[in-house]
Amino acid sequence: MAAITLIEGVTQALAWEMAHDDSVVVLGEDVGVNGGVFRATVGLQEKFGEWRVFDTPLDETTIAGVTVGLAAQGMKPVCEAQFEGFMYPMADQIISHAARMRNRTRGRITCPAVFRAPWGGGIHAPELHSEANEHLFTNVPGLRVVLPSSPARAYGLLLAAIRDPDPVVFFEPKRIYRQYKEEVPDDGEALPLDVCFVLRDGTDITLVTWGAEVKEALEAADALAKEGVSAEVIDVATLTPLDFDTIAESIGKTGRCVIVQEAPKTAGFGAEIAARIAEECLYDLLAPVARVTGYDIHTPLYRLEQKQLPSTARVVAAAKKTLAAG
Amino acid sequence: MPIAAKFEIEYLQYLDPEGKQVRKDLPDFAKDTGQMVELYKLMVSTRVFDTKSIALQRTGKLGTYASCLGHEATHVGIGSALKPEDVFAPSYREYGAQLYRGVRPRDVYMYWGGDERGNDYVNEPARHDFAWSVPIGTQCLHAAGSALAFKIRKEKRVAVCVIGDGGSSKADFYGAINIAGARDLPLVAAIVNNQWAISVPRRIQSGAKTLAQKGIAAGLHCIQVDGNDIIAVKKAMTDAVELARAGKGGSVVECVTYRLGDHTTADDARRYRGKQEVEDAWKKDPVKRLRTWLESKKAWNQKQEDKLQAECDEWMDDEVNTYLETKAQPVSAIFDYTFAELPADLAAQRAEAIALEGGH
Numbered sequence: 174m175a176a177i178t179l180i181e182g183v184t185q186a187l188a189w190e191m192a193h194d195d196s197v198v199v200l201g202e203d204v205g206v207n208g209g210v211f212r213a214t215v216g217l218q219e220k221f222g223e224w225r226v227f228d229t230p231l232d233e234t235t236i237a238g239v240t241v242g243l244a245a246q247g248m249k250p251v252c253e254a255q256f257e258g259f260m261y262p263m264a265d266q267i268i269s270h271a272a273r274m275r276n277r278t279r280g281r282i283t284c285p286a287v288f289r290a291p292w293g294g295g296i297h298a299p300e301l302h303s304e305a306n307e308h309l310f311t312n313v314p315g316l317r318v319v320l321p322s323s324p325a326r327a328y329g330l331l332l333a334a335i336r337d338p339d340p341v342v343f344f345e346p347k348r349i350y351r352q353y354k355e356e357v358p359d360d361g362e363a364l365p366l367d368v369c370f371v372l373r374d375g376t377d378i379t380l381v382t383w384g385a386e387v388k389e390a391l392e393a394a395d396a397l398a399k400e401g402v403s404a405e406v407i408d409v410a411t412l413t414p415l416d417f418d419t420i421a422e423s424i425g426k427t428g429r430c431v432i433v434q435e436a437p438k439t440a441g442f443g444a445e446i447a448a449r450i451a452e453e454c455l456y457d458l459l460a461p462v463a464r465v466t467g468y469d470i471h472t473p474l475y476r477l478e479q480k481q482l483p484s485t486a487r488v489v490a491a492a493k494k495t496l497a498a499g
Numbered sequence: 500m501p502i503a504a505k506f507e508i509e510y511l512q513y514l515d516p517e518g519k520q521v522r523k524d525l526p527d528f529a530k531d532t533g534q535m536v537e538l539y540k541l542m543v544s545t546r547v548f549d550t551k552s553i554a555l556q557r558t559g560k561l562g563t564y565a566s567c568l569g570h571e572a573t574h575v576g577i578g579s580a581l582k583p584e585d586v587f588a589p590s591y592r593e594y595g596a597q598l599y600r601g602v603r604p605r606d607v608y609m610y611w612g613g614d615e616r617g618n619d620y621v622n623e624p625a626r627h628d629f630a631w632s633v634p635i636g637t638q639c640l641h642a643a644g645s646a647l648a649f650k651i652r653k654e655k656r657v658a659v660c661v662i663g664d665g666g667s668s669k670a671d672f673y674g675a676i677n678i679a680g681a682r683d684l685p686l687v688a689a690i691v692n693n694q695w696a697i698s699v700p701r702r703i704q705s706g707a708k709t710l711a712q713k714g715i716a717a718g719l720h721c722i723q724v725d726g727n728d729i730i731a732v733k734k735a736m737t738d739a740v741e742l743a744r745a746g747k748g749g750s751v752v753e754c755v756t757y758r759l760g761d762h763t764t765a766d767d768a769r770r771y772r773g774k775q776e777v778e779d780a781w782k783k784d785p786v787k788r789l790r791t792w793l794e795s796k797k798a799w800n801q802k803q804e805d806k807l808q809a810e811c812d813e814w815m816d817d818e819v820n821t822y823l824e825t826k827a828q829p830v831s832a833i834f835d836y837t838f839a840e841l842p843a844d845l846a847a848q849r850a851e852a853i854a855l856e857g858g859h
Contacts, residue, residue, distance in 0.1 A: 198651065224651045230681055235674035238637060242644015242658075245629065246586070248651070250644075269634045270641070276836040278630050279619040283839070315837050338839040367842060414842030 176354035182327030183213045183289075183345060187251060189361050190335045191221050197335060198243060200227040201236055201253030201289075210255055211291055211350060233259050237266035237288065244286040245274065249335055254290040257344060258301030263288060264309070271340040272315035284340045287331070292320065293385050293435055295348035295482055297475040304472055305384070305436035310342045311413045311445070317341040317366060318412040322349065322387035325357045326410055329364030337366060346385035366411050369419035375405030378492055379423040381446055382433035383409040386483055390433050393488035402496060412442055417449050421457075424450060428459035429495045433488050438466040460498035463491045506715045508708075511735050512725040516783040518791025526734045532798035538579060538729055539789050539799065540807055542571040545595040546786055547811035548604050549760075551819060555608065556764040560823065564611045565592040569727075569759030570691060572785030575599060576732025576754070577689050580740050581659055583624035588642040588660040591631040593691075596661070601625040604818035605825075612822060615836075636662055636669030639688060643675040646684035646749070657685045657743045659736075665696025667713060668704050676751060680718030685743035687750045688714070689736065691726065693758035698771040714751025726754030727785035757783065830856050 177185060191197045199214055199221075205228035208215030218226035229236050236252050243250040254260045260267075267288060274284040294303035310318045319334055319341055321327040327345065334341040372387065373394050382390040387408050394404040405423050409415070424430050430450060432443040447462045465483045473481055513529065515521050528534050549568050555561035567574060574595030581587060587600060594607055601622030610617025610631060618630035632638035642660035649656040662672050667690050679686035690710045694701045707713060714721035720742060724731040732754050739750035757780035761768045768777075793799035834841065834849040841849065 227647075230674070230678050232670070232674050232677070234670050235640060235643070235678050238640020238671055238674065239644035239647060239678060242641035242646075243648050244644075245641060246645045246648035248648050265634060266637060266640065270632075270637060275839070277615050277618055278836075279615050279832075280836050281619045281626065282630065414838075414844055417844070 174356050174358055176356050177324050178351045178354050179321070179324045179327045179345065180211055180213055180350040182321075182324040182357055183331055184215060184217070185357065185359055186328045186331035186335070187214065187217060188220065189359060190332055191217065191225060193361060194249065196247060197249045197251065198225045198227060199251050199253070200229050200240065202229060202231055202255055204228060204253055209253065211347065213253070213289070213345075233262040234266065237263035237271075240286045240288065241266055241270045241274070241284055244271070244284040244340070245282050249285050251287040251289060251335060254288065256298070256302040257290040257292040257306055258304045260288070260290050260306065260342075267310070267316065267340065267342065268313050272313050275339065276315060283338055285338050286340045287334045287343050288340065289343045289345065291347040291350070292344035293346045293348055294472050294478050295385060297478070300474060303475075303478060305434075305467060307344055307384070307412060308436055308440065308442045311442050315339065316413065318344070319366065319410060320344045320346065320384045320412060321410050322346055322384055322408055324355045326364060326370065326408070328357045329362060330366065330410060332361065333363035333366045336363060341366075344384070348385040349388055352388065367414055367416050368411065369416045370408040370410055371405065371419065371423070372408050373404065373406040375403040375427065377403045377427055378429040378431065378496060379405045379407060379420070379427045380431050380433060380488065380492065381407045381409060381420055383412060383442075384435055386433045386435050389483060389485045389488050392485040393492060396485065396489050397492055402492070404492065409446070415445070415449075417453070420446065420450070421454050424454045425457050428457055430458070431463045431465060431488065431491045431495055433483055434464065434466040435482060436467055437469045438464060439469050441466055460495045463495050465491045506712065508711050508721055508723050510723050510725075511731045512728050513730040513734070514725075514728045514788055514792050516727070516788060518788045518795065520792065526730065528733065529730045532793065532796055535789070535793060536798055538575055538733070539793055541575050541595065541599060542729065542786050542789065543807055544811050544814065545571045545575065545598060547808070547815055548594060548598070548607075551815045552608070552611070553760075553764060555819065561608060561612050563763050563765045565763045566760035567592045567594050569757050569780065569785065570693060571595050572729035572789065573691050573726040573732050573754040573756050576729045577659065577661065577736050579733055580736030581657070582740075585624075585657045585659060585740065586642065586645045587625075587628040588638040588645070588658065589629065589631055590635070590638060590661055590663060590666060591633060593661050597625060597628075600628060604815060605822045608819065608822035609825065614825070614827065616828070636666040636671035639672045639675035642688070643678050643684060643686050646679060646686040647682070650682070650684055655744050657687060657740045659687045659689060659740065661689045661691055663696060664690065664692040664694065664701050664704050664710055665699060667710050673713070673717075676714055676717035676719055676749070679749040683746070684749055685746070687736065687739045687743055687752065690751060690753040692753055692755050695758050695762070695768070695772065697762040697766060698768075709753055711751055711753035717751070718748075720748055720750040721753075722750070723753040723755060726756030727783050727788060729785065729789055756785070
């Protein structure tokens with residue numbers, strides 16, 4: 174068993190599921206011969222042929238709409254937007270059709286599709302190639318939004334997303350696509366789509382995050398440990414439907430919480446988590462909930478891009494302030 | 500002068516507005532007057548249904564409704580060109596095609612009457628068709644995706660979408676015909692050019708001389724037909740569907756007709772189009788045209804017409820009564836179809852909503 178990166182976890186999951194389920198097809202721009210601009214679909218067309226690993230015309234609206242049509246006919250399409258900023262033309266098909274197909278037909282037609290996209294900033298990419306926009310989809314009923322942050326979770330959650338009978342927006346944090354390798358057994362074992370991952374146990378404070386910021390949150394926990402603070406780190410890899418129980422349980426233990434989110438602050442998904450904490454955990458809190466987020470700005474072009482990404486230092490500072498309060 | 504490409508668009512018409520046959524080479528189905536009478540009956544049923552729908556809306560028993568008045572030949576012609584195993588992706592007023600494929604009037608009443616069960620078509624083959632599509636043009640891509648599924652699975656099936664003249668301006672329409680041409684998908688896009696997209700006339704939608712020729716750019720077969728002549732519509736659509744089934748390419752079929760009614764019951768077309776234009780359009784009425792032709796063939800008479808009208812009235816009354824007697828679903832239904840399995844948070848919201856209803 175070879176150690177693989179996060180993006181190789183994506184490829185491995187696609188290959189496994191295509192080999193075991195003929196109805197799974199991959200489509201998008203450059204997914205075929207080229208193997209995807211990030212190499213997520215590398216080698217798949219050779220194995221499964223050009224009709225199952227399908228290069229589309231260069232039109233995201235077409236990709237998303239054709240994906241809905243495929244899914245409605247009993248296929249399990251996994252389509253790719255080359256970057257999360259190109260999900261915007263897809264949004265009409267995702268929101269107006271994929272997410273509501275089951276409900277508006279009272280279950281007659283369903284849409285078991287996965288809409289994949291490399292997500293987030295930090296790789297010196299051009300404009301609209303560096304967005305953290307998961308919150309635009311977390312408010313859509315009937316849609317799952319998934320954001321894995323490790324090779325194993327990319328593999329297990331993508332398998333689960335493909336097998337899920339409902340549409341899934343599957344964002345992949347491109348900043349940590351190749352951050353590290355880990356051994357991921359290619360055994361077809363999926364991970365649950367409705368459980369948060371507790372990456373590190375702690376007793377003094379809870380750091381809640383998702384996506385590439387998992388890296389900073391874990392680094393912050395290391396830094397805090399050196400100062401004798403025990404931080405619990407939760408990866409909300411399956412944003413919607415949200416597993417709030419895991420977060421509530423942690424706060425019941427620590428009484429303190431910092432939410433770390435790459436996306437802009439206002440009405441980001443962290444706001445939902447903070448609201449739920451206020452509704453359900455207020456009396457467990459020893460200090461106000463803190464948020465460390467991107468600013469309410471457009472992702473800067475890459476000279477200043479790092480200023481927008483919550484740094485480990487900002488997370489540590491917020492944690493210390495929370496620990497000092499109350 | 501070297502020419503890079505050349506094209507022309509055929510125009511097809513068998514019956515003129517007066518119901519006179521203008522071509523001798525009738526297709527086989529049109530030589531079978533029994534079959535033509537059945538198509539006529541469905542066109543009349545569709546019109547009676549439409550009249551009833553508007554009356555229901557005017558008396559507060561139906562929500563906003565999109566009329567199909569004047570589209571009967573186009574819609575029934577399209578519906579009758581598909582085989583049962585094919586897939587139909589309508590916009591939101593193709594009732595004639597849908598009745599042909601087993602959608603019941605009560606389904607339409609339910610949907611426009613504010614109940615999602617109207618989209619849960621019970622009868623095959625409509626059961627495997629798409630539901631009405633409210634955003635303009637998006638259904639064209641669902642048909643293209645279906646056509647791709649058929650091609651991948653090597654099934655001899657065809658996907659047919661309907662789009663209006665306004666809808667043919669949408670990127671979704673262009674995207675669908677583009678991928679169909681690029682990948683030789685069994686897709687037929689029927690443009691129902693009824694001259695008006697709410698208040699915006701056909702000439703403002705496109706500078707193209709015909710809407711059919713949009714298919715040329717995509718590499719598809721293209722034809723324009725008199726959409727008030729059901730023989731022309733059925734012939735062109737059947738040819739297109741069978742070409743696609745045989746793997747010989749997709750098509751764009753433009754059916755030129757006229758929206759005799761308002762866009763929907765929420766619209767008042769008198770605000771933006773003249774009386775004379777509508778009166779002129781009535782002279783091309785597709786239902787009267789077919790009836791005149793059938794009568795000239797001694798295949799139809801007043802007695803049969805009276806009987807048909809009575810049958811249609813009775814049918815629609817039954818459907819209306821069934822619709823009006825169908826109670827709204829319990830509040831739980833608004834949650835139960837959001838996901839295959841109810842997530843825990845949504846289950847809690849569902850319980851809260853049920854409690855607000857006193858446990859029902």
